[in-house]
Amino acid sequence: MIKQKSLFTLLILVSSVLLYAQENPLKQNRFFLEYGVQFQNSVDSRFSARTRNYLGFHTAVAVEFLRTDKIHRLEVRFSKNFNYREHIIFFEQLLPELRYTFLKPWKTSNLLVGGYADIGSYLAFPVGSWRGNNNISYTMWNSYGLSTQHQHTFSLGKLQLQHRTRFSIPLLAYVVHPSYGLPYPESYLEDGVFDFQRNGMATQILTSGKIYTLNRFQHIEVRTGVALPFRNNTSAIGIDYQLTFLQFQQLDQLRQIQHNFLLTIKL
Amino acid sequence: MQHITFSSQKTYLLLFLLGTFSLFLACETDQLKSVSKAEVFDELWTFVQENYVYFDEKEADWNEVRQDYEGLVKEDISDEDFFFLCVDMLNELKDVHNSITSPYGYQVAYNRRIGYEIHFDLDVVKANYLNNDFQESGFYTYGVLENDIGYIHFADFKEVKRIHSIMDFMEEQAVKALIIDVRDNSGGYGPDAVEIVGHFINQPTDVGYIVAKTGPRPDDFSEPRRITAQARTPFMDVPVVMLTNRESYSATSYLAAEMKPLPNVTLVGQITGGGGGGNITYELSNTWLLTVSLDKYLDINMESIEAGVLPDIEIVNDSTRLANGIDEMLERAVEQF
Numbered sequence: 001m002i003k004q005k006s007l008f009t010l011l012i013l014v015s016s017v018l019l020y021a022q023e024n025p026l027k028q029n030r031f032f033l034e035y036g037v038q039f040q041n042s043v044d045s046r047f048s049a050r051t052r053n054y055l056g057f058h059t060a061v062a063v064e065f066l067r068t069d070k071i072h073r074l075e076v077r078f079s080k081n082f083n084y085r086e087h088i089i090f091f092e093q094l095l096p097e098l099r100y101t102f103l104k105p106w107k108t109s110n111l112l113v114g115g116y117a118d119i120g121s122y123l124a125f126p127v128g129s130w131r132g133n134n135n136i137s138y139t140m141w142n143s144y145g146l147s148t149q150h151q152h153t154f155s156l157g158k159l160q161l162q163h164r165t166r167f168s169i170p171l172l173a174y175v176v177h178p179s180y181g182l183p184y185p186e187s188y189l190e191d192g193v194f195d196f197q198r199n200g201m202a203t204q205i206l207t208s209g210k211i212y213t214l215n216r217f218q219h220i221e222v223r224t225g226v227a228l229p230f231r232n233n234t235s236a237i238g239i240d241y242q243l244t245f246l247q248f249q250q251l252d253q254l255r256q257i258q259h260n261f262l263l264t265i266k267l
Numbered sequence: 268m269q270h271i272t273f274s275s276q277k278t279y280l281l282l283f284l285l286g287t288f289s290l291f292l293a294c295e296t297d298q299l300k301s302v303s304k305a306e307v308f309d310e311l312w313t314f315v316q317e318n319y320v321y322f323d324e325k326e327a328d329w330n331e332v333r334q335d336y337e338g339l340v341k342e343d344i345s346d347e348d349f350f351f352l353c354v355d356m357l358n359e360l361k362d363v364h365n366s367i368t369s370p371y372g373y374q375v376a377y378n379r380r381i382g383y384e385i386h387f388d389l390d391v392v393k394a395n396y397l398n399n400d401f402q403e404s405g406f407y408t409y410g411v412l413e414n415d416i417g418y419i420h421f422a423d424f425k426e427v428k429r430i431h432s433i434m435d436f437m438e439e440q441a442v443k444a445l446i447i448d449v450r451d452n453s454g455g456y457g458p459d460a461v462e463i464v465g466h467f468i469n470q471p472t473d474v475g476y477i478v479a480k481t482g483p484r485p486d487d488f489s490e491p492r493r494i495t496a497q498a499r500t501p502f503m504d505v506p507v508v509m510l511t512n513r514e515s516y517s518a519t520s521y522l523a524a525e526m527k528p529l530p531n532v533t534l535v536g537q538i539t540g541g542g543g544g545g546n547i548t549y550e551l552s553n554t555w556l557l558t559v560s561l562d563k564y565l566d567i568n569m570e571s572i573e574a575g576v577l578p579d580i581e582i583v584n585d586s587t588r589l590a591n592g593i594d595e596m597l598e599r600a601v602e603q604f
Contacts, residue, residue, distance in 0.1 A: 048550035132548035132558050181318055181480050181547055181561045194492040196458040196477060251482060
């Protein structure tokens with residue numbers, strides 16, 4: 001419910017951006033909606049060596065602020081698995097993922113490079129006949145990395161289509177993860193902080209992360225899609241495919257491969 | 268107008284193939300790959316080796332156990348026989364919190380009841396001591412015995428916080444003493460024990476410690492971390508007897524260990540079932556679920572309670588007398604006052 005309210009609130013806020021004039025070609029705002037199906041293959045070695053497939057849906061809203069030839073993009077992404085109850089390990093986003101991307105042209109107007117910052121979180125929680133009382137795992141991150149985008153227009157018969165391919169890779173990440181075997185973050189086990197009843201753990205979770213580089217934290221995204229513009233090229237509808245590889249390796253390992261097949265709408 | 272170039276076409280085709288291949292890869296990895304019994308055995312042994320906290324206390328040489336059992340693992344034995352072989356190996360640790368769940372059942376590796384006479388019947392208490400004048404709230408049964416002695420039986424560590432309203436009741440009844448009966452309570456969420464303890468202290472009080480496994484190496488342990496109970500209202504400043512038996516296990520042992528050192532509390536009955544370890548469950552490659560203890564509770568004197576909490580006064584019920592409606596353990600508790 002919290003996630004749904006957050007997404008709805010964000011939709012309202014982002015939609016308000018459309019109220020700003022878009023007549024200045026050097027200053028434009030674009031609003032994107034995405035809906036689609038997600039196939040996810042996940043494993044959390046804290047609970048199992050087996051990977052599992054999940055089917056779910058993915059949705060996102062994004063706002064792009066174009067200033068001269070630079071792009072600032074804000075995205076809120078939300079996904080949920082449909083059939084997790086068929087599995088005894090339940091993977092879910094704790095909160096929608098937030099991402100800010102900055103891009104500027106490099107050598108040609110079709111190729112943009114830049115960077116991004118994002119915040120994401122996942123919860124892994126076994127359901128069913130599991131008897132342990134420490135069975136919970138979470139991975140939360142705030143990462144910074146490189147981003148590129150290639151875009152161009154091409155014709156297919158009588159249709160003029162837009163094509164865009166994006167790639168991003170983190171270089172540095174602040175990651176929060178439970179300490180070995182227990183649901184507590186490492187800093188929560190400090191004397192004077194630890195509370196057996198887990199009071200105050202939420203704050204400790206946020207402040208107990210560590211900095212990791214690409215060798216330990218990978219959150220790589222490749223995305224490609226085509227869109228058909230309409231309304232004098234001010235709007236577009238298209239399809240995208242996004243491949244996401246998320247892996248965090250400490251004493252245990254979280255790994256997810258996501259395939260998103262999306263319908264995208266640009267307003 | 269820009270047309271697709273041949274190199275662009277190759278790029279698109281490559282991306283499409285990459286995505287499609289990844290999809291097939293994802294589907295393929297969900298197939299339960301065939302694993303040998305030797306692999307499962309190794310996986311089980313290694314997980315216990317890296318996560319179990321009580322090797323020293325159990326005086327178990329896990330390497331030696333491996334040598335004893337590894338030779339019995341043959342690929343041609345039935346899955347059921349292999350399951351019970353794994354249970355037997357786990358049983359070498361004599362830990363009731365260790366278990367394996369498989370299509371052949373849920374097997375606790377160790378039976379804490381062996382060698383103990385355990386006789387308790389709450390219906391006898393209700394009929395013959397509470398005279399059928401009692402109330403129930405969640406897993407609590409409570410009332411007032413003769414001579415204004417409050418009685419609370421706590422059957423399970425669920426909805427623990429109902430204790431607060433029950434203590435309000437006891438305060439209203441102006442009980443002069445209190446019996447907390449946790450016989451046959453096999454435990455639950457250990458941290459909740461302090462909710463009960465809180466009614467018998469009037470300031471924050473350290474009541475025990477937790478030591479956790481912090482890594483896969485044998486000596487990867489945290490320093491003991493204090494468990495502090497906060498005072499709860501009403502403060503029951505009356506003599507208290509806690510009744511325990513061998514079925515009082517896990518979180519109930521935590522409760523007994525936390526109550527025992529309090530100045531107005533006496534433990535009467537039978538040594539508890541122990542179970543001082545918090546545990547974690549892991550799915551083996553053949554889908555069996557393995558549960559082992561990976562953190563341990565220590566009492567305020569830093570003594571492990573894994574083997575059980577000894578009562579101050581030992582007494583067990585006689586099954587024949589109990590069948591005749593006499594709960595000797597309860598009567599001994601009443602005598603304390």
